[in-house]
Amino acid sequence: VYSLFLVFMAFILFGLMPLLSKQVSQFFQEVPEMMRNIQGLLLRLPEQYPDLVSEEYVWELNSNLRDSFSALGQNVLSFSLASMPAVVTILVYLILVPLMIFFFLKDKVVVIDWMASFLPKERHLVNEVWIEMDAQIGNYVRGKFNEILIVGSASYIVFVILGLNYAFLLAMVVGLSVLIPYIGAAIVTLPVALVGYFQWGLNADYNFTWLMISYFVIQFLDGNVLVPILFSEAVNLHPIAIIVAILVFGGLWGFWGVFFAIPLATLVKALINVWPIHEEDTKKIKKK
Template identity: 55%
Template sequence: MFEYVKAWYERKFSDPHSVTLLFLLLASVALLYFFGSLIVPVLVALVIAYLLDWPVVHLERFGVKRFGATVIVMLIFISIMLTLILVIGPVLWKQTSNLVQETPHMLEQGKSYLIALPERYPSLINIEQVQAIVATVEDKIIEFGQVVLSFSLTSLKDVVAWLIYLVLVPLLVFFMLKDKLELTGSAAKLIPQQRRLILQVWNEMNQQIMNYIRGKVFEILIVGGVSFIAFTVLDLRYAALLGVLVGFSVLIPFIGAALVTIPVAAVALFQFGLETQFWTILIIYGIIQALDGNVLVPLLFSEAVDLNPVFIIVAVLFFGGLWGFWGVFFAIPLASLVKALINAWSSTHEEITKELAE
């Protein structure tokens, strides 16, 4: 057994480039795990910088200097964010407040509906089963309310931190865009000379991460916008709030669409009952999800690495549990990174074998 492990180690890590890649990977994971909460503004700024680098590069191709292109793009980005906050923010806040106020009434209606089920379908369900379901749901609602209350109380102390982030993040994004070449050059100086595999992984992942972030933003806007329009046309209440939820649900592959179905179906059920309008909303929502998965995603992520759905779900669960929201957001790129690392080390073994044979 020891000889087998020794042979595996020598085969995989006899190349100094492999060792450099391994140490860089371990250092990065340790930095994110132990200091991830402290460098969140840097990570947020890095994501936004990746997103905005594309228009900056295109402006440079039209002859605009890097500094001027960065200023133009930053002004447009900040204007769009302020417009969204000032225009859409109050609407979402009002709809959320109304939904929270009506939730107890909706729950009572749902409870009455469940209690009436044994009378309608005595052969399928009995009163004891209904009472057990109602008790379980009430317990879960109480637990959820306690979690929300504790989160709101603990988040009050973070208000100042968020205000600081609102200033620091745009500044970080600006300098990351303006000084991109200088920053990447400085980072390259910190990496040892044995960097062949690091560059191989970087070249494989760099464009993919950029395409993924840009594609996700477009997917959120398209799916959320189409859902809002559909809900508005169908006269569904809280259309803006539900549209936002549907848009952000695409951040969690497969699972997000299933989870956001619950509030959409609940609002439609309590507004229209089991009438034609309710089923129409569910059918339209299903069509949107089907078009997203089968048309929009292939168009936006045509350059993404082909990953099996099982690997994607495992990546969402693992990285989401490890790093929360950002772990979920980057689940697919991180899974692709793992694949790129495996390819790099596998290619190293093949190259070494070929060199020894020669």
């Protein structure tokens, strides 16, 4: 298991990272051309829809886009010059974090026993919460990993077949979007649609149409087929509970609250399930 883990990490670092870095670099090189295409598209709107869009509004919007793009370029340049220490730190983390995970997996029992030694001796309720959380979060993490792998691989195959630019980069983003329920898929739709539109436009071959149909089919199958199969024994949270968790924890902690909404909701659910409502429940927990 440990050897497979090391091989997997080496494949990511030396196999996938160079490809990802190359496509990210190519993407940012073509961003100015994409911006010019967007501006040209906006300038044609008054001719196509004179009753809805005025030329003054389009010129103002174009000016705002130029200013925003110029500010973005300056921010990227200043960030690249001032972030060399951060880059070195990230490289160190890329080496140390896999090693830390390796030793956590290798000495799991020793680490858990050491951490448990700091807890109070009377921890029946904590044990109940831990048992339920361990089972549900374990299923959730395994299910999410498989979902990312399947959705990302399916997207990559479709993008390569259609000949979409930045296929690996976009497929990776689509795969990672499943980490944020509902919101992730909606956000990732925009870059996929923009890259496809600027590459093909609305041509007679219907490449853009096939791209969007394929993308929405993947999202539909993910939400209605893959998720029920992978998470049938996992967290078992109602969609309303997931949405409420995203709103509440996102409002409290922003992006990270949204990112960890389901694990936090699972913790709340585990606490509710094991909390002793009556005295008899307390006695049952202590007997365990």
